[in-house]
Amino acid sequence: xxxxxxxxLLILVSVxxxxxxxxxxxxxxxxxxxxxxxxxxxxxxKIDIDKKVRLGGFVEKNSFIKITASSFKFKISDDLKSxxxxxxxxxxxxxxxxxxxxxxxxxxxxxxLNATSVFAKHDExxxxxxxxxxxxxxxxxNKNY
Amino acid sequence: MKFLLNPNSFQxxxxxxxxxxxxxxLVLLILGLIFSFYLxxxxxxxxxxxxxxxxHVPSAWMSLMTYMIMxxxxxVALAFRIPFGFIINTAVAPIGAVFTLICIITGxxxxxxxxxxxxxxxxxxxxxxILFIIYLIIIFINNSFENRAVREKIVAIFILIGSVxxxxxxxxxxxxxxxxxxxxxxxxxxxxxxPSMMTPLIIMTLALMLVGISIAILRIxxxxxxxxxxx
Numbered sequence: 490x491x492x493x494x495x496x497x498l499l500i501l502v503s504v505x506x507x508x509x510x511x512x513x514x515x516x517x518x519x520x521x522x523x524x525x526x527x528x529x530x531x532x533x534x535k536i537d538i539d540k541k542v543r544l545g546g547f548v549e550k551n552s553f554i555k556i557t558a559s560s561f562k563f564k565i566s567d568d569l570k571s572x573x574x575x576x577x578x579x580x581x582x583x584x585x586x587x588x589x590x591x592x593x594x595x596x597x598x599x600x601x602l603n604a605t606s607v608f609a610k611h612d613e614x615x616x617x618x619x620x621x622x623x624x625x626x627x628x629x630x631n632k633n634y
Numbered sequence: 635m636k637f638l639l640n641p642n643s644f645q646x647x648x649x650x651x652x653x654x655x656x657x658x659x660l661v662l663l664i665l666g667l668i669f670s671f672y673l674x675x676x677x678x679x680x681x682x683x684x685x686x687x688x689x690h691v692p693s694a695w696m697s698l699m700t701y702m703i704m705x706x707x708x709x710v711a712l713a714f715r716i717p718f719g720f721i722i723n724t725a726v727a728p729i730g731a732v733f734t735l736i737c738i739i740t741g742x743x744x745x746x747x748x749x750x751x752x753x754x755x756x757x758x759x760x761x762x763x764i765l766f767i768i769y770l771i772i773i774f775i776n777n778s779f780e781n782r783a784v785r786e787k788i789v790a791i792f793i794l795i796g797s798v799x800x801x802x803x804x805x806x807x808x809x810x811x812x813x814x815x816x817x818x819x820x821x822x823x824x825x826x827x828x829p830s831m832m833t834p835l836i837i838m839t840l841a842l843m844l845v846g847i848s849i850a851i852l853r854i855x856x857x858x859x860x861x862x863x864x865x
Contacts, residue, residue, distance in 0.1 A: 496713040497709070504794050507794075507798055524811050579750075613818040615818060615827040620828065
């Protein structure tokens with residue numbers, strides 16, 4: 490085995506060991522690395538009142554209620570569970586029913602999430618606005634978007 | 635392909651190729667910007683804001699590609715004792731840092747109108763911020779140490795250790811819940827981007843790649859000349 494090959498082997502083995510070590514750390518810390526809980530995760534966890542949590546999912550259809558100009562109520566769902574959210578403030582442009590959203594706030598006693606901020610999440614699909622119109626006209630538009 | 639490992643033939647070949655590459659890159663950049671701003675449609679959800687993608691995504695790809703090049707050259711330089719790899723590491727680190735910074739700034743400008751926030755500490759955004767810090771540390775090490783031989787080795791080893799961040803950036807959106815959406819383009823499936831939006835994205839990617847290569851050629855040749863003069 491030539492010296493260069495030994496050096497190459499040494500480098501590759503060390504790099505792979507570092508990769509494995511870091512992946513193990515990340516794998517065990519995945520609960521803390523995830524940015525938000527899904528509604529089912531949040532429902533199965535015992536979350537302390539007055540502890541900040543983030544919840545992510547879809548804004549449930551027909552759940553959005555506008556109480557005043559800057560005070561809203563809606564449900565965040567993942568098709569399995571849904572959680573009530575109350576929010577006072579400005580909503581992002583993309584926020585609407587059926588759209589993904591991440592909510593940051595505190596759980597209250599009656600299982601309502603009191604939101605301090607709301608972020609809209611958008612998906613990885615990009616499509617011209619004109620095609621959407623065409624699809625709607627021909628009835629091929631998937632309403633879930 | 636000897637010019638990728640030998641400073642003298644690199645200088646000979648790039649002296650011939652530099653001007654054509656620079657001209658093509660500028661033409662593509664102008665063409666790409668025209669496509670991005672005028673010849674591509676609005677997105678069905680995001681409207682005109684989607685145009686930020688045509689600079690954000692190519693610079694993100696370039697920041698990762700630059701790092702990958704440094705990883706390959708670090709292995710070559712350390713294992714096969716080819717000093718040209720150290721020259722490349724010194725020359726391209728700032729280019730990668732700038733691409734990362736462009737990606738972070740444009741992403742932030744895109745996040746404010748779409749997500750409703752400039753910045754969140756989710757896995758994707760944090761790992762890219764760490765990539766930027768790694769680039770900065772590489773540049774700092776490159777500018778410290780009197781002894782060049784010691785410094786080059788430390789830089790190469792640090793690059794290899796930092797490479798663990800690359801798969802984390804790539805897969806962060808699949809492994810964890812993040813505010814950032816998953817990748818639109820993957821090898822296994824049809825891209826989720828309409829062809830009319832793919833065109834500006836591809837042109838801008840080629841343009842930024844060639845701009846990066848032009849700057850890299852200048853910086854590598856300067857580094858080679860400096861080293862020859864200091865001998």
